[in-house]
Amino acid sequence: MITKEYIIELTTQLYLKLGVKAVTIADIAKELSTSKRTIYNHFIDKNDLMHACIEQYLASIRSNNDEIINTCSSAIEAMGMIQRQILKRADYSNATFYKDILKFYPSVLKESYEKNAKFAFRELLYLSKWGVKEGLFRSDLDPEVTMATVQTLLKLCNNTKIFPSGKFSKSRLTEGIMVAYLRGLCTEKGLIEVKKQQHLFLNID
Numbered sequence: 001m002i003t004k005e006y007i008i009e010l011t012t013q014l015y016l017k018l019g020v021k022a023v024t025i026a027d028i029a030k031e032l033s034t035s036k037r038t039i040y041n042h043f044i045d046k047n048d049l050m051h052a053c054i055e056q057y058l059a060s061i062r063s064n065n066d067e068i069i070n071t072c073s074s075a076i077e078a079m080g081m082i083q084r085q086i087l088k089r090a091d092y093s094n095a096t097f098y099k100d101i102l103k104f105y106p107s108v109l110k111e112s113y114e115k116n117a118k119f120a121f122r123e124l125l126y127l128s129k130w131g132v133k134e135g136l137f138r139s140d141l142d143p144e145v146t147m148a149t150v151q152t153l154l155k156l157c158n159n160t161k162i163f164p165s166g167k168f169s170k171s172r173l174t175e176g177i178m179v180a181y182l183r184g185l186c187t188e189k190g191l192i193e194v195k196k197q198q199h200l201f202l203n204i205d
Contacts, residue, residue: 002032002034004042004043006032007028007032007038007039007042007043007049008049008052008053008056009056010028010031011023011028011049011053012053012057014028014031015050015053015097016057016092016093016097018094019094019095019096019097019099019100020050020096020097020100020101020105021096021104022096024046025046047105050101050105054101054113055112058115058116061089062116064085065085065120065123068082069123069126069127074130074131074134074136074197075128075131075136075137076131076136076182076193076194076197077193077197077200078127078130079150080197083154083157083174083200083201084200086154086157087158087170087174090158095160117151120151121148124147124150124151125143125144125147127147128141128143128146128147129143131190134189135187135190136186136187136189136190136193137185137186137187137190138185138186138187141185146185149181150178150181153178157173157174157177157178171201171203174201174202175202179194179198179201179202182194
């Protein structure tokens with residue numbers, strides 16, 4: 001029996017691989033080896049299915065980040081692990097995935113994207129306060145400004161228009177953007193931790 005959950009899982013994989021615009025309900029039905037009627041038994045239309053896929057995809061990211069934070073020994077290690085996951089997802093995802101949704105289905109993404117952005121900011125805010133408490137980050141830093149900047153820098157690392165992938169490796173960008181900024185936040189103890197965890201930031205190509 002083809003479940004709603006399985007339809008969401010397979011469709012999300014297709015969207016990430018091919019982009020949203022390129023995938024039709026007929027394509028999804030073919031991949032499921034079923035009829036379009038089976039899909040419409042669970043979803044009103046493509047927008048409804050897409051919304052479910054985005055919600056599930058972003059929820060899995062939030063769950064993965066929570067697991068990283070709960071298992072890492074320091075805020076800097078957690079930041080390195082999260083950075084790696086962001087870059088891996090960028091590699092795995094078709095470049096048009098978000099662009100297609102923003103262009104053709106903006107209302108579908110808006111609510112989910114805003115909710116995820118708020119979650120990501122709260123997560124980074126937690127990491128900054130954790131780092132200060134550990135004595136890894138300077139006590140005089142402004143957590144909100146600092147983590148809003150980190151969010152912007154993470155996006156910059158994935159901007160292939162500014163940094164074409166053929167010219168700029170992920171390690172080079174991470175070293176020049178994220179690690180350089182991270183060092184500026186650190187105490188001497190924090191700099192030692194950055195050096196200890198640098199493999200997370202640099203061995204990513």
